[in-house]
Amino acid sequence: MNIGPKTVTVFHYTLRNAAGEELETSRGSDPSAFLYGANNIIPGLEKALKDRTAGDVFTADIAADDAYGQVDPKRQQRVPSKHLVYKGKLKPGMVVQLNTSEGRVPVTVVKAGRHSADIDTNHPLAGQALSFDIEIIEVREASAEEVAHGHAHGPGGHHH
Template identity: 80%
Template sequence: MNIGPNTVAVFHYTLRNEAGEELETSRGAEPSAFLFGASNIIPGLEAALAGKASGDVFTASVAPGDAYGEVDPQRQQRVPVKHLLFKGKLRPGMVVQLNTSDGRIPVTVVKVGRHSADIDTNHPLAGQALSFDIEVVDVRAATEEEVAHGHAHGPGGHQH
């Protein structure tokens, strides 16, 4: 079976930035699972996985526009430090969590003041071309419940 509409793909990945530095990997842990076509992963990675089958191993290069977007300079703002979740001393360059009405989002600290901080709400990987080393572990038909919920269930997917 190939990855396509109404399928769940289970895969291991290693994510690298433009400099080739490893940023994240699923190796040594549970593989990731996603429902194809439900926008559960970045568009460029989903497009690269389309048509692949269990056992396929490949590298996918994803441009910033198909990953986390380009950096938008308008997405910087000043917020009270009490709205940020972090450990230790707050420093420029740290990626911390910002409490919003829609939940927590990762933000990058640009400048730290006594009671407030300037933050960048662009995704930390915005503006970067990314490389994914992929190993497709399994491809299966999605259940009706997964299609209705818009995500994969079970190991590597969403748990209810």
């Protein structure tokens, strides 16, 4: 079965930046799972996975525009420190979690003050070209429930 609409793909990945530094990997833990077409992964990776099948091993180089987009300088703001989730002392360059009405989102601290912080709400990988080493483990038809919920269920996917 090929990856396409209404399929769930289970895969291992290693993510690297343009300098070749490993940023993240699923190897050594559960593989990731996603529902094709539900905007669960970055657009460039979904395009690179389309029409692939179980057993495929490949590298996908993704431009910044097809990953997390370009850095938008208007996405910096000052917030009270109490809205940030972090451990230790708040320092510039730290990636922390910002509590929002839609849940937590990663932000980068630009400047840390006593009671507030200047943060950058661009995704920490915005503006960067990325490279994914992919190993497709399984491709299967999505269940009606997965399609209705807009995400894969089970190991590597969402658990209710």
